[in-house]
Amino acid sequence: MKREDYAIRVTWIGFCVNLALTAFKLFAGIVGRSGAMVADGIHSLSDFVTDIVVLFGFNFVKKPADEDHEYGHAKYETLAAVIIGLLLLLVGFFILYSGITNIIRIATGGEFEKPSLIAFLAALFSIISKECLYRYTVHAGKKINSQAVIANAWHHRSDALSSIGTLVGIGCAIFLGDKWVVCDPIAAVIVSFFIIKVAIEIMRANAGDLLDQALSKEVEEEILFIIKSIEGVKNPHEIRTRRIGNDYSIDIHIEVDSEMSVKHAHKIATRVEEQVRNRYGEKTNIVVHVEPCENVDEIIGGI
DSSP states (O other), X not given: OOHHHHHHHHHHHHHHHHHHHHXXXXXXXXXXXXXXXXXXXXXXXXXXXXXXXXXXXXXXHTSOOXXXXXXXXXXXXXXXXXXXXXXXXXXHHHHXXXXXXXXXXXXXXXXXXXXXXXXXXHHHHHHHHHHHHHHHHHHHHHXXXXXXXXXXXXXXXXXXXXXXXXXXXXXXXXXXXXXXXXXXXXXXXHHHHHHHHHHHHHHHHHHHHHTXXXXXXXXXXXXXXXXXXXXXXXXEEEEEEEEETTEEEEEEEEEEETTSOHHHHHHHHHHHHHHHHHHHOXXXXXXXXXXXXXXXXXXXXXX
């Protein structure tokens, strides 16, 4: 199965789970009189939305390069990951605002209904189902090295974390009495901080790729090491790197013997491209600029 098709299949599974879970949690939150469960249900609704974002993004990623996108459509995957991070951030702030509002209302003598057992059971079911969905999705994301799928997996886990906080809050409110009903919105506030933290990490990791941030120093040093080891190459320099979706794009200058024929220099450049693609994948985009080296003795290995 193609990488893109595998990602779409995994996301469709998450889509169906989230659709059913969102309906159940909103129902349990309304019937069970739990503000934390309603907030949790809205969080699951955001998971449903992020699944749509991933599906939309990978439908573009599948498209081949064209006149308007000569490097392909791989950056739609990165864009999808950033959008997921942004949606996750908005969800975190919404839950934070809702929790603080309810805490203030309780502290000032306002009414806050005690949640019922159905809300507690819904939170327990959500934890189990979303943790399983997280593990399945993150495994798939790592298998195909997809930041968008991994980001979506973390969206699933943030829902599981949200449900843990909701479970604790609802449990305290139900089993410890009316004085502990404030635990419900307090749990929602605590969970919101975890969600906001994950959202920022996802956006920061993927925004750099959208802005053509260079690959890590370790990767660039490895690229230079590979190229230096090729016979006939001297002084690889002016390396420029970036990510295009899941793939690398590399520009590099190398020096060869100034007396060498164009045909021979081209063979060396081709060898450089082959060795780099062998290491980083066939879709690696690499441009090799060949320059003359006047000092023949410095050519590694000679020709």
